[in-house]
Amino acid sequence: MNAEKHPPVSLGTYLMVWLALLALTALTIAVASMHFGAWSVLAAIVIATIKGTLVLLYFMHLRYEDRMFRIMLLLTLFTLAVIMLLTFVDVLLR
Amino acid sequence: MSTPTHEYHPDSTGSKIGMWLFLFTELLLFGGMFLLYAVYRVKNPADFHYASLNLDTKTGAINTAILLTSSLTMVLSIGMLERRHRKASLWFLIITIGFGVWFLVNKYLEWSHKIHHGIYPGSEELTGRTAGENLFYSLYFLMTGLHGIHVVAGMVVLGVMVWMIGKPHHRVLPVTTLPVDAQAHAVSVTVEYSEDAKLDQQKLIRLENAGLYWHLVDVIWIFLFPLFYLIS
Known part of the structure; x- marks a missing residue:
């Protein structure tokens, strides 16, 4: 609603x-x-x-939206950051 | 819609959550490509530097300004519909689509200029250059190309919005919605668009969601512009 x-x-x-x-x-x-x-x-x-x-x-x-929207976005960006970090760890330390 | 009557309640939070979930998948799609760019850039810093010098900063800057301004006209269109100025909302939408066309025309000229000089993935000119430069141009065509497709999709969505907001809307309601003394003389009641709060509300939700998509395409370009045109 x-x-x-x-x-x-x-x-x-x-x-x-x-x-x-x-x-x-x-x-x-x-x-x-x-x-x-x-x-x-x-x-x-x-x-x-x-x-x-x-x-x-x-x-x-x-x-201006419900706080939930900002949390969902941050969760997405966090996921992306983790993927990027892990990839870079792999690429740079290989 | 669980209610059996003709009443319906547009659920603005629900449809916005749906839209945002879709936008998140778009962020991950482009995020993956930005990651690809970042890794190859770290591996070929000199080639990326050299190749990005050949992109025209002015074209990129103009296209950035065009998209930013189109985002402004997009929110103005939503703001006008919120304030029940249907005509103004329509005009701002049409202007937004116009900026989209302008952006794509610039992109077309830029690409054809590059292709004319033999720079496109797999071209004879590029195969003679370094691997890093090849990677840079492949990513350039892939990412700005995918972004361009998103601009086209956004324009189609906005076009549908123009049609939706532009067409006059009538709803026929039961006579019982009239004051009692008027009921005897009427067969039905036709409600005009501007007086029908629920239809208005539904259109506003759709326009807001269309706007979210358009702005996301703008956000992606905000990151594409410095990475390809400026960093050198």
């Missing part, structure tokens, strides 16, 4: 999130052109993660 319903998110919030996403895109391009070596890989992944989180929380409404 319908759980508690959140009121419509204000359109201004969406606009701000969109501007933040565009700004972060510009930032990640700027950082990449500075050649920080291995750090630029980390920076690109961190910025992409922030952007993805913004989309998930605001555009995909996870912030």
